[in-house]
Amino acid sequence: QPSQSAFAHSHAVAAQDALVVPTVFDADAKGLREIAAETRALAQRVRDGQITPPELSAGTFTVSNLGMYGMTNFSAVINPPQAAILAVGSIVERPVVRDGEITTAHLMPLNLACDHLILYGADGAQLLARIRELLEEPLSLAL
DSSP: OOOOOSOOEEEOEEOSSSEEOOEETTGGGSOHHHHHHHHHHHHHHHHTTOOOGGGGSOOSEEEEEOGGGTOOOOOOOOOTTOSEEEEEOOOEEEEEEETTEEEEEEEOOEEEEEOTTTSOHHHHHHHHHHHHHHHHSTHHHHO
């Protein structure tokens, strides 16, 4: 049975007849590469019908990515008893103003829903700010 740390990340996966949310245990102690590999392996096990009940429970935070379907923005609903869910939309090139000049930038919308009994909105805002920092300097994710 997997250990259960303070942060067990779930990633919503579309199965044949339902949306399934397998859990990456101890995500707070793993690097991005390891989480990505484990998430891909879990998604494949969902699609193959080989996922086990313990792998479908105990998540504390879910990432729901509909960007691959061209969704630019959406609101996701928290999976009780989890603390929060992050909705990730598709990356789109948009006009922006930089140094007084109009140019373009690739933007990706994020929408965080928090259960305020577990996670305060200010803490959620700090999480989004940190995600933004990491995405603006992606090399730091590899370290």
